[in-house]
Amino acid sequence: MTSPLLDGVPRQRPRTEPSAAPPEAVPGAAGAAGAAGVREALGVSEAVGSREADGIGGVPEAAGSHEAVGIGGVAETAGTPEAMGTAGPVAVAVPDGLRRCRQRLARLLPTPAATPFTFAYGTLLLVTSAVARYAGPAVMDAVYRGSSTDVAHLVRTPLPVLAGSALWIAGGIASPYSLCFLLVLTGLERRTGTLRAACVFLYGHVLATLATEVPVGLAVLAGRLPDSSLHRLDYGISFGVAASLGALAGLLRPWARWSVLAVFVGAALSDLLTLADPMTSAGHLIAVTLGVAAWPAVRRGSARRAEG
Numbered sequence: 366m367t368s369p370l371l372d373g374v375p376r377q378r379p380r381t382e383p384s385a386a387p388p389e390a391v392p393g394a395a396g397a398a399g400a401a402g403v404r405e406a407l408g409v410s411e412a413v414g415s416r417e418a419d420g421i422g423g424v425p426e427a428a429g430s431h432e433a434v435g436i437g438g439v440a441e442t443a444g445t446p447e448a449m450g451t452a453g454p455v456a457v458a459v460p461d462g463l464r465r466c467r468q469r470l471a472r473l474l475p476t477p478a479a480t481p482f483t484f485a486y487g488t489l490l491l492v493t494s495a496v497a498r499y500a501g502p503a504v505m506d507a508v509y510r511g512s513s514t515d516v517a518h519l520v521r522t523p524l525p526v527l528a529g530s531a532l533w534i535a536g537g538i539a540s541p542y543s544l545c546f547l548l549v550l551t552g553l554e555r556r557t558g559t560l561r562a563a564c565v566f567l568y569g570h571v572l573a574t575l576a577t578e579v580p581v582g583l584a585v586l587a588g589r590l591p592d593s594s595l596h597r598l599d600y601g602i603s604f605g606v607a608a609s610l611g612a613l614a615g616l617l618r619p620w621a622r623w624s625v626l627a628v629f630v631g632a633a634l635s636d637l638l639t640l641a642d643p644m645t646s647a648g649h650l651i652a653v654t655l656g657v658a659a660w661p662a663v664r665r666g667s668a669r670r671a672e673g
Contacts, residue, residue, distance in 0.1 A: 367417060466480070475551045482559045483550040490602070494538035509600055514574045516582040516595040533568055535601035545606050553613045557666035562609070565659050569608020573652035574599070576579065577644050603645070604652040611661045612655020 465666045475483035497505055512529035519526060534540050554562035581597065584590040610629060630653065637646035 379491070420429070432468065473548060473551060474554065475547065475554075480551050480554040480559070480562075482563045483547070483554050486550070487547055489532065490534055490543070491538065493532050493587055494534055494543070497533065497537060505629050509598060510596075512600050513597075514599045515597045516578050516585070519575075519578055520582075527574065529573055530600040531567075531602055531605065533600050533602075535603065540604055542603050546608065548604060549606055549609045549613055553609050553616075553663070556670065557663045558670060560664045561663055565612045565656060565663065566605040566609050568659075569611075569652045569655045570602070570605035572655055573604035573648045575620075576651045577648040581644070584598060597644070599644070604648050607649045607652035608656040608659075611653035612659045613656075615657065615660035615663055626653070626657075 410659075475487055477484050481497060497508075500508075512526060512533060514526050514530045534543050536542070550562060550566065553565065557565075578599065581594050583594060585594055607629070610625065614625050617625065630650065633646050633649040633653070637643055637650070
């Protein structure tokens with residue numbers, strides 16, 4: 366135990382003033398004992414600040430170690446925030462439910478590592494949407510018509526217009542299809558892989574476009590439609606999104622699967638019956654059917670990713 370006289374002793378060794386008593390007053394051993402008594406009365410220990418084992422009160426002291434110094438009966442840990450009089454970092458426990466919720470929300474959005482196709486394609490659509498917003502109406506009308514997958518363009522330059530029409534979102538970035546693109550393509554790519562997700566989107570975009578435009582061309586040849594129908598404006602990502610939604614539905618639980626399909630098909634049928642845009646509505650129904658037809662392929666991809 367430490368001596369009560371050591372209470373309040375600083376960590377540095379203070380200077381001691383020379384004794385007022387003359388040397389002859391404390392001769393020999395009596396003088397040494399008297400000097401020791403003076404030092405003890407002043408509360409100064411010779412071992413303070415040293416690394417020797419005979420330190421203060423017989424307790425060994427090592428600078429920078431975790432041993433107790435033991436001054437005034439208080440144990441200190443050298444080199445820690447407590448020894449410096451500051452509190453260490455306090456870890457805040459996050460509830461497991463909140464952590465899981467945050468992780469699920471983060472998985473809804475694309476990332477360069479997990480969903481490179483959706484992330485890169487979404488970034489490209491963001492750029493083209495910004496161009497469409499700030500460019501003049503005349504300029505964008507010419508761009509849309511040059512990217513249109515109408516019959517006339519499909520006959521002359523099929524590949525460029527099929528690629529060009531998929532660069533634009535009808536209605537801009539505020540369109541519901543932009544949000545559907547992010548959520549649906551992210552979910553599909555995370556579950557089936559980048560290659561399968563890209564194939565589903567592209568084959569839905571291409572086949573649904575051909576399925577709606579080829580009948581138009583045949584109807585013009587048969588005299589059922591005017592020649593102006595060959596130049597009908599047609600562009601956007603909605604067919605690819607519809608096909609991806611149909612494919613993703615096959616990976617959901619039954620109640621979610623049939624609910625999603627019922628809502629989408631019901632909306633497309635409503636537009637088709639009101640003749641608001643029958644060609645586009647028919648294309649959406651064709652595209653979601655193509656996505657449903659891809660269930661075996663996407664389920665195999667999902668099973669492989671789960672095993673891996």
